[in-house]
Amino acid sequence: MPIVPLKFRESDDDLLLFADDAGGYFKSDSKFLHRYALGRLEPSDIRFLHDHGHGFEEIGDLAYSGFEHRFASRQYVPHELDYIILVPTLRCNLACGYCQVSRVNENTPGFDWDEKTIEAVLRFLGNLATRKIKIEFQGGEPLLRLDIIKRVRDYCRVKFEESEFVICTNLQDVSFEAWKLLEQPDVFTSTSLDSNPLTHQFQRTITAEKTNTFFKNLAAAVEKLGPGKVSALPTINPHNPPLPQSVIDTFLDFGIRSIYLRPVNYQGFARRKFDARASAKIWNQYHSSFIDALVELNWISDQPVEEYYFVHCLRRVLRAGHNGHVDLRNPNLVGYGYLVIDHDGELYPTDEARMVSRIGQFDLSMGDVHSGLSRDTVDAFNAEALNNFHPDCVHCPYQAFCGVDLVDDLSRYGRIDLPKHLTDFCQRHTYIFDKIFSMIYSDDPKVRKSLAIWSGSPRFDGSLAKVHR
Amino acid sequence: MTRRPVYLPNSGEPIHKENVDFDDSTFSNQLASLMEAASNVARAQTIVPDELMPWVADASARFSYLHPGVGLNIEGTLVKFAGPGADDPALLQDFLFCLYRQKIYSETLIHRRMLIEGVTGFANRAT
Amino acid sequence: MISLSIQVEPFPIVEPLIVRLQESGTEARSQHDAVLLDIDGHRREYNFQGFSFVVRTPPDECIDGDVLLVLPGQTSAHRLIRASSHHNTLLVTEQCDQLCVMCSQPPKKYHTDLFDQFAVAAALAPQGAMIGISGGEPLLHKTRLFEMITKVAVERPDIRFHVLTNGQHLEPSDVETIFQLGRERILWGVPLYSANRNTHDRIVGKDGAFARLELGLVTLMRAGASVELRTVVLQQNWSDLPDLATFINTRLGFISVWALMQLERIGYGRMNWDSSFQDTSTEFEQIRRAVDIATARGIRTSLYNFPLCSVPPEYRDFAPSTISDWKRKYLEFCTDCGARGTCGGFFQWYSHNEGFAALGPL
Ligand code: SF4
Ligand code: SF4
Numbered sequence: 001m002p003i004v005p006l007k008f009r010e011s012d013d014d015l016l017l018f019a020d021d022a023g024g025y026f027k028s029d030s031k032f033l034h035r036y037a038l039g040r041l042e043p044s045d046i047r048f049l050h051d052h053g054h055g056f057e058e059i060g061d062l063a064y065s066g067f068e069h070r071f072a073s074r075q076y077v078p079h080e081l082d083y084i085i086l087v088p089t090l091r092c093n094l095a096c097g098y099c100q101v102s103r104v105n106e107n108t109p110g111f112d113w114d115e116k117t118i119e120a121v122l123r124f125l126g127n128l129a130t131r132k133i134k135i136e137f138q139g140g141e142p143l144l145r146l147d148i149i150k151r152v153r154d155y156c157r158v159k160f161e162e163s164e165f166v167i168c169t170n171l172q173d174v175s176f177e178a179w180k181l182l183e184q185p186d187v188f189t190s191t192s193l194d195s196n197p198l199t200h201q202f203q204r205t206i207t208a209e210k211t212n213t214f215f216k217n218l219a220a221a222v223e224k225l226g227p228g229k230v231s232a233l234p235t236i237n238p239h240n241p242p243l244p245q246s247v248i249d250t251f252l253d254f255g256i257r258s259i260y261l262r263p264v265n266y267q268g269f270a271r272r273k274f275d276a277r278a279s280a281k282i283w284n285q286y287h288s289s290f291i292d293a294l295v296e297l298n299w300i301s302d303q304p305v306e307e308y309y310f311v312h313c314l315r316r317v318l319r320a321g322h323n324g325h326v327d328l329r330n331p332n333l334v335g336y337g338y339l340v341i342d343h344d345g346e347l348y349p350t351d352e353a354r355m356v357s358r359i360g361q362f363d364l365s366m367g368d369v370h371s372g373l374s375r376d377t378v379d380a381f382n383a384e385a386l387n388n389f390h391p392d393c394v395h396c397p398y399q400a401f402c403g404v405d406l407v408d409d410l411s412r413y414g415r416i417d418l419p420k421h422l423t424d425f426c427q428r429h430t431y432i433f434d435k436i437f438s439m440i441y442s443d444d445p446k447v448r449k450s451l452a453i454w455s456g457s458p459r460f461d462g463s464l465a466k467v468h469r
Numbered sequence: 470m471t472r473r474p475v476y477l478p479n480s481g482e483p484i485h486k487e488n489v490d491f492d493d494s495t496f497s498n499q500l501a502s503l504m505e506a507a508s509n510v511a512r513a514q515t516i517v518p519d520e521l522m523p524w525v526a527d528a529s530a531r532f533s534y535l536h537p538g539v540g541l542n543i544e545g546t547l548v549k550f551a552g553p554g555a556d557d558p559a560l561l562q563d564f565l566f567c568l569y570r571q572k573i574y575s576e577t578l579i580h581r582r583m584l585i586e587g588v589t590g591f592a593n594r595a596t
Numbered sequence: 597m598i599s600l601s602i603q604v605e606p607f608p609i610v611e612p613l614i615v616r617l618q619e620s621g622t623e624a625r626s627q628h629d630a631v632l633l634d635i636d637g638h639r640r641e642y643n644f645q646g647f648s649f650v651v652r653t654p655p656d657e658c659i660d661g662d663v664l665l666v667l668p669g670q671t672s673a674h675r676l677i678r679a680s681s682h683h684n685t686l687l688v689t690e691q692c693d694q695l696c697v698m699c700s701q702p703p704k705k706y707h708t709d710l711f712d713q714f715a716v717a718a719a720l721a722p723q724g725a726m727i728g729i730s731g732g733e734p735l736l737h738k739t740r741l742f743e744m745i746t747k748v749a750v751e752r753p754d755i756r757f758h759v760l761t762n763g764q765h766l767e768p769s770d771v772e773t774i775f776q777l778g779r780e781r782i783l784w785g786v787p788l789y790s791a792n793r794n795t796h797d798r799i800v801g802k803d804g805a806f807a808r809l810e811l812g813l814v815t816l817m818r819a820g821a822s823v824e825l826r827t828v829v830l831q832q833n834w835s836d837l838p839d840l841a842t843f844i845n846t847r848l849g850f851i852s853v854w855a856l857m858q859l860e861r862i863g864y865g866r867m868n869w870d871s872s873f874q875d876t877s878t879e880f881e882q883i884r885r886a887v888d889i890a891t892a893r894g895i896r897t898s899l900y901n902f903p904l905c906s907v908p909p910e911y912r913d914f915a916p917s918t919i920s921d922w923k924r925k926y927l928e929f930c931t932d933c934g935a936r937g938t939c940g941g942f943f944q945w946y947s948h949n950e951g952f953a954a955l956g957p958l
Contacts (some may be wrong), residue, residue: 005577021581021776024846036519037569051791051839053846059583062810072588073849158478269715319894320849388585395570419534457891458910459884464892465837 001046002323003055004067007397008033015467019397021388022070023320024053026466027441048468074400076329078336082130085340085351086121088113088148090140094170096204098235098264102355103115103140111140117345118148120369122155123339132162136190138351140343141180143169150181157186163459164192171217172210189221194233195242196250216253227255237264240282244293248305260308261290272458280424284431291435298377299446304453307461311454313432316401318455318464324352328403328429331386335366335378349378349407356411364407381406384416392420396434441465511556514549521568522546524575528567535567536560600922602659604653604666604673612769613850614676614716615644617651625948628663628720628849663717665710676717677725677729683920684721685728686714689740689766692733695801696787697872698828698865703732703822711737715744719751726783742773758824760785763812765803774819783852784816787826790836791843799832813848823851826900828859837882839940841889854890855881858901862945869950877906877952887914904939904954919943933957 004020016033018308019025024049035041041049049055053070056063090111092103104111113121125133127309133156135151144229149167156163167182168190182189193201201211221230232254234247251259263283291310309325316322323329326338335349345368348354352362364381367374387393389405396402405425406416412424420426439447452460517525525548529541539552539560550560607613620632630649640659642649650674653659661679688711692703718727729777733742738741741759748755748844763786774782783957786809789799790867793806816823825848827840837856845853859865859873865877876883883899890897899907899915907915915941927948934937935958942951 002580005573005581007573008566021584026752033569037573040682040800052842060814062814062847065814068584068587070849071584075588218529257942264600315894318892322894388581394574394581452888452892457888460892461838461885461888463842463885463889 001050001055001057003036003041003046003049005315006036006054007395009397011434011441012030012438013441017397019400020054021400022053022067023074023317023400024067024070025317025397025437026054026468027050028468030177032468050468068322071400074323074330076323076331076333076403078333081128081337081339082124082132083134083136083338083361085136085138085338086142086152087138087140087341087343087354088118088142088145090343091144092139092141092170093172094141094204094210095206098203098237102358104145106141107378111343112145112286113343113345115150117369118151120345121341122152123311124369125152125156126159127379129272131160132164133160134166136166136168138168138340141172142167143171143174146175146178146181153181153187164188167442170204171214171221172205174217174220175211175259179220179224182221184243187229189225189230191218191230191232193218193220193234193250193256194253195234195236195247199242203237222254222256227257230254230256231258231260233262234258235261235262235264236283236286238279238286241286242287247290248293248297252303252305257303258308259305261287261378280427280431284428288431290434291439294420295446295450298450304450306454310432310436313401313429314451314454315456319434319435327405328401330388330403331382332404333382333385334407335375335382339366341369342458347373352407352411361414363412364410390420392426394432396420398429402434404430508550512549512551512554513561514547515561516565517548518569518587519546521572524568524571526550527571527575528564531571532564532567536563601672602662602675604671605650605652606669606671607616607647607666609666609668611712612713612787613715614720614738615642615649615664615666616643616720617659617662623942626720626934628716632660639836648654648743661722663720665713665717665883669709677721677727679722681921682726683724683728683922685730686712686718686732687730687922689732689737691736692762693736693802693951694733694805696864697799697801697832698809698830698859698863700860700863700865701732702731702863705734707737708729709740711738711744713739715747718744718748718755718757720789721752721755724754724756728760729757729759730787731760733764733765734759735761738770742777744850745777745782749777756781756783758783758785760826761812762779762787762800762805762809763816764802764808764823766812766815766816768811768818770815771805771819774816779820779822783822783824785824785855786813786816787828788813788840788844789830790833791840792836795833795836797832799859801854817848817850823848824853824855825851826855827876829858829876830859831874832872834874834882838889842884844890844895845893849893849895851895853896853898855898856886857899857901858906859945860865860901860945861947862943866945871950875953876902877954878910881912884908884911887911901940901943903942903952903955904935905933905958906952916940927955929955929957931957 004022006018006020008018008412011027015027015029017025017027032045035045046055050063053063054068056067065076068123090102090104091106091108093106095103095105100276135152135156142149153165164186166188171191182185192204194203195213197211200214201208205211205214218232225385232251236242247259253258263279291307294305294307312322312325316328320363334353340348340351342354346365347368348357348364349366356362357364364377366378385404385406387402393399393402408425409418409423410414421430438453442448448460452458525543529543529548533541539550539555542549542551548564554560614628616626616629618629618631622631624631627645630644630709631644632640635639635655637655638652639652640653641650642651650658652847662675663677665676676686687701688697689700689707690704695703721727729741745757761784787902789808790796796806797803825844827837829837833840844851858876859869861869865872885896897914899911900918902915903910904915917938919940919942923944924941925944925946928937928942930936
């Protein structure tokens with residue numbers, strides 16, 4: 001009976017983790033590895049592999065087809081363009097330390113869409129085939145151009161059957177008119193809440209007065225709009241991170257129970273100042289301690305809390321077809337499902353690509369909103385954006401759960417062919433999957449409770465941690 | 470993985486512990502450092518089973534790429550390792566794993582291509 | 597209990613006839629419409645193409661829009677479509693090639709082909725209706741069934757079907773037909789009782805059934821069909837449920853929903869009740885595990901025909917009300933139950949002294 005290819009990795013319990021291309025996994029010992037690698041499987045091995053979807057009788061039978069289906073569901077297929085990020089202005093009323101290339105001062109002229117660009121953007125939206133649209137306004141501080149937001153919104157509400165708007169705002173200066181906008185049912189608010197008031201002030205608001213304003217506005221937003229309509233991202237400096245508990249407490253104060261930790265994304269010089277490899281390690285340690293803190297909290301609290309990306313990765317381990325996150329896909333074809341229209345009308349496949357192009361590293365632009373979309377550059381790029389045959393990833397049991405992020409590689413190393421294990425992307429994901437598997441195979445009832453919550457089932461069943469002996 | 474952090478691919482830097490700083494040390498300090506460095510250059514060897522010989526070349530290439538600080542010398546079925554920590558049993562095991570991985574990879578490549586062709590039709594992009 | 601037949605006065609026909617009952621004052625919209633003229637107690641008189649067509653039914657019963665099948669010489673018509681119900685099922689044949697221990701509709705030898713009539717009836721159903729197709733085994737008459745569904749699909753693209761099949765007769769050559777009918781058109785309800793082929797074969801009373809079913813499921817997967825996988829919980833497969841969840845995850849990830857179903861005490865289900873009924877009110881562990889595994893794997897899982905008070909609180913969200921209105925009843929203790937609105941209750945033919953031991957109002 002044929003066995004599907006298995007990849008393996010040592011784990012911290014003296015066993016080896018095995019996984020196949022469709023994301024099926026189990027643990028076994030090195031004796032099994034020898035038998036498998038040397039083609040000396042015993043009947044009990046074969047029975048186990050067959051029962052758990054790692055083998056089949058013949059191509060086309062149910063076991064094979066089921067495997068193929070799981071494999072296929074893990075391959076990301078871009079859908080039509082229905083998600084547009086708009087940057088109507090680069091001006092901002094804050095000057096956060098880590099945000100240099102994506103903003104200019106509030107009074108700087110020439111960094112807003114002009115009338116011609118606005119019209120071109122509306123025309124661009126008008127030509128989309130989709131019936132549902134999601135528009136995200138970024139900046140700069142988009143609320144500085146409330147007028148543009150309203151024009152786009154009015155246009156979309158007529159043109160599309162369904163539309164949804166996300167305003168990424170620093171909530172620093174929210175006028176009466178702006179509140180009225182945010183209160184509408186199809187408008188969602190996304191803001192930055194850097195861990196706790198102290199860190200927030202240090203990293204973003206600088207003065208106590210501005211810090212107070214922000215926290216007052218955030219409280220008002222949660223109160224007026226409801227926690228379901230407000231999301232907040234904490235940007236963490238891994239070299240000087242806040243205590244996990246203080247981050248969690250701050251978010252819980254605002255009724256926000258999904259926390260998406262993001263490492264500071266240095267660009268240009270600031271990035272070079274910190275050794276990227278060391279950063280991944282420090283970040284991973286911090287992230288791990290954060291997850292541990294959540295596990296402790298979930299054990300005693302009846303209001304569960306999650307770290308968004310960790311849960312996303314956990315579900316990607318457990319399920320096929322969980323391809324909803326733009327940062328973790330394979331193949332990671334950019335420039336199709338969503339794109340960014342910059343303050344000068346340039347089109348970019350992602351926000352990160354916009355940064356890379358802005359600081360002059362590489363030009364990843366896809367044309368501009370006046371002359372139209374051109375995918376030549378990104379398509380050349382996309383041709384490389386898969387891990388299926390990557391010489392490192394083919395040996396990695398995490399391949400099926402993982403993805404690729406070539407823009408990230410490019411922005412950090414100026415190239416996309418660095419050995420994977422030296423990249424920040426690989427180091428972060430190796431860590432995160434190591435962590436996930438150490439939790440899946442843990443007997444600790446606290447860990448199992450959190451896993452159940454995060455995987456969406458009442459209890460986390462022991463058979464999700466199969467061991468073949 | 471925790472057993473041999475020095476060689477952990479993810480720790481990044483290759484293993485040049487013998488980079489000794491001569492700047493402001495006394496001679497005896499320098500000597501001590503040199504001796505320590507020399508003692509780090511260990512040696513080991515292993516015999517590759519016949520049935521794995523077809524994959525020795527590929528496995529060695531991959532091993533060297535993962536462990537740039539360790540020298541490899543292959544004479545027939547005898548593989549010699551030299552470099553800091555080369556006598557760590559975990560390193561030998563890693564070499565064996567490289568052999569296994571190479572064997573598994575090449576023997577299952579047909580299956581993998583078929584799977585990908587059947588599903589997405591982009592196998593021809595493979596290198 | 598709502599009756600699925602209705603008294604009619606003898607009507608001079610030689611062929612089976614399909615009639616749709618319309619309230620008075622409406623226009624006949626098709627040659628099958630009968631328009632109400634007069635209600636007199638239990639007697640309702642309709643104008644059917646200029647003839648008098650008489651139905652006997654309690655005066656308060658709403659039958660407007662219902663579609664009847666009238667057979668020559670019979671005074672009882674089948675209410676094929678009840679316009680006010682979401683549970684309309686066409687029993688297209690009583691033949692079957694399996695003999696399941698819990699069969700609620702034990703097979704018969706002979707078959708009367710009424711597919712043409714069923715096609716007409718389905719096309720007269722209310723807007724957006726989902727019509728059940730059941731048996732026996734409908735796919736024993738696969739060609740006729742597909743003809744019927746295709747015909748309705750052309751005339752009434754808004755109508756969908758829920759086909760209950762044992763999956764024994766689906767072959768690779770059906771992929772194209774099923775694909776053409778479209779994923780939205782048909783929900784296939786297919787039973788699978790165990791990942792252990794012997795257990796499955798024993799439950800369905802047919803050697804090799806599991807292997808045939810595997811092929812049938814491959815066919816549905818390749819056709820991109822939407823499938824409701826149905827597992828009746830029995831003593832016979834009780835300890836197999838967690839493994840079945842694993843099997844479904846590895847082989848059947850494409851299904852739309854996995855339904856774990858309580859036993860219906862009718863037909864063979866009644867005959868084999870003692871050796872088959874698993875009291876899940878006193879022991880839930882295997883279902884618990886099956887639901888946990890499938891849910892963590894992202895497979896939508898649902899508990900059909902479980903009284904809510906038989907399900908532990910954290911699993912009640914998995915148990916929608918599923919017993920068809922015309923088959924449903926509640927027991928005395930349900931009167932003071934706060935969950936009655938969301939609970940599906942019991943089958944009419946459920947017998948409490950042989951049933952669940954640990955129930956009570958919530
Ligand atoms: S990027 Fe790293 S973690 Fe991800 S599949 Fe490749 S080798 Fe594995
Ligand atoms: S008492 Fe009756 S209505 Fe209430 S949950 Fe039980 S069966 Fe349902």
